[in-house]
Amino acid sequence: MKKKLSVIIAIALVIATITAPSALALSVLKASDFFEAYSANITKSSTTMTISFDVDATGTMTTLGVSSIKIYVRSSSTAAWSLLATLTSPATTGLTGSNCATYSSSVGYTGTAGKQYYASVTFYAANSSGTGSRSHSTNTVTL
Amino acid sequence: MSDVRQNNTxxxxxxxxxxxxxLEEMIRIATLDDEWDIDYLDKLTDAYLARPDAVKLDADAAWERFQQVRNDKDRVEYVKSIADIAEAEIQAQMRKNNNSRRPTRLSGWKHRRVLRIPLAAAVAVVTTMATVVTAIAVPPIRHAIARWTDEIFTFEKGGEYIIEEPTPYMPVSSADKEVDYPDMLRVLEEYGITEPLAPTWLxxxxxxxxxxxxxDTTLSKLFALFEKDENHSVIVSIKSNPNGTDLVYEKDDRKLTVYEKEGVTHYIMTNNARIKAAWTNDxxxxxxxxxxxxxxxTLYKIIDSIYER
Incomplete structure (x- = not known):
């Protein structure tokens, strides 16, 4: 039984690295017809964190930017990360630009002093041939 | 539970x-359930392993490989700790089951804990795919570290890594200075940037x-897109990155090459229908x-023009 379960887990791990976990909204890292490069980082000022992002496309996109920013906080007791907030348009402004090949912006979020945070940023691009997305995690920051 | 699973159980x-x-997709979906149905996964696994084109793996080696995923970020340490816990829990559960009938479904919180942990590990490993580095190189002059996989490329500052030399490339000809692109040079001059960063020829x-x-007072980003028609374009990007933020470059799995010019290593990679040269200069x-x-x-000629002043 140990061997069997180990094989299942091993296969699951290997497949997890080679297939698209679309149900989890995690992007598969393949070459992209939409993106050239992207970055995201998180900085702090007192109890406010600022998530900055920058994305370059392969050409002019009808929409380019970020579709969501998920902010995670680390439990001081269990050290486990949990989702604190999800920022999306239109509630959060400035996440995307129109008819551009590059876009950068930043979003502020107030946290709690002493807590550790990071963000998972999902980049998004759309043009006449379709849409593309990529997820990228920032560094961590302690407020 | 997925519809696919219901139709095939x-x-x-x-x-x-x-x-x-x-079958791969069905296994992946099955392991995303809150509880794993071992009998169902048995059938999927047996069917999968019987395929000649299935991923060839040794369970222990695969587990070891997963545990060898390394990165200096906390989140990866978290994944590693999950993997360690998962392995310990599985072994404990197997020892317990050696003295009892094989359960098709475990019960209670123990079941959820034992099976959710490897599930979390499987999901978490996806988020760390980019850190499974296939090659690393340290440019001889600049001290940024280039790391790349089959899918992405990044520069990192600091640290010591094993050097794997990519394939060198020798250009077929040098650049002829035909057309000036003064805008980029003027911008750099206005910000007091003297390093050769922008091309002077397209x-x-x-x-x-x-x-x-x-x-504002310092340049953070200069981006220029030039087009001849919809099938011919050139992008030039210069970004200040004093803190070493990870900038991820998209690439495909074709072999990466390098082009040395004026002591700067330019990493040449392909991204589907595009060719990209990435480098770091201070x-x-x-x-x-x-x-x-x-x-x-033409890309090499554009690079050459950067250093022809």
Whole structure:
């Protein structure tokens, strides 16, 4: 039984690295017809964190930017990360630009002093041939 | 529970009609359930392993490989700790089950804990795919560290890594200075940047489509898109990155090459229908991307023009 379960887990791990976990909204890292490069980082000022992002496309996109920013906080007791907030348009402004090949912006979020945070940023691009997305995690920051 | 699973549970014969890719997807979906159905996964696994094109693996080696995923970020340490816990829990559960009938479904919180932990590990490993580095190189002059996989490329500052030399490339010809692109040079001069970062030559017929400058007292970003037509474009990007923020470059799995010019290592990679040269010069992360139809030799000429002052 140990061997069997180990094989299942091993296969699951290997497949997890080679297939698209679309149900989890995690992007598969393949070459992209939409993106050239992207970055995201998180900085702090007192109890406010600022998530900055920058994305370059392969050409002019009808929409380019970020579709969501998920902010995670680390439990001081269990050290486990949990989702604190999800920022999306239109509630959060400035996440995307129109008819551009590059876009950068930043979003502020107030946290709690002493807590550790990071963000998972999902980049998004759309043009006449379709849409593309990529997820990228920032560094961590302690407020 | 997925519809796919419901349609195939207990019908091992039906699995034979599925493609290997479909079986992989079914296994992946099955392991995303809150609880794993061991009997169902047994059938999927047996069917999958019988395929000649299935991923060849040794369970122990695969587990070891997963545990060897390394990165200096906390989140990866978290994944590693999950993997360690998962292995310990599984072994404990197996020891316990050695003295009892094999359960098809474990019960209670123990079941959820034992099976959710490897599930979390499987999911978490996806988020760390980019850190499974296939090659690392340290440019001889600049001290940024280039790391790349089959899918992405990044520069990192600091640290010591094993050097794996990529394939060197020798250009077929040097650049002829035909057309000046003074805008980028003027911007750099206005910000007091003296390092050679911007090209002074592009092929004939390219016109500026987008030109973006970010930065107040210091330049944070200079981006320019030039197009000749919809199939011929050139992108020039110069970004200040003094803190070493990870800038991720998209690439495909074709072999990466390097082009040395004036002591700077330019990493040449392909991204589907585009060819890109990425390099770092002091605090600046730079790249030039051209359509495949523009050609790699033209890309080298554009790079050469950066250093011809």
């Amino acid at each position: 207990g019908a091992s014969g039906a699995l034979g009609g599925l493609t290997t890719e479909q 092929p004939d017929g390219f016109e500026e489509k987008e030109f973006v400058i970010d930065g 605090e600046y992360d730079c790249y030039i991307s051209v359509s495949e139809s523009v050609g790699v030799d």
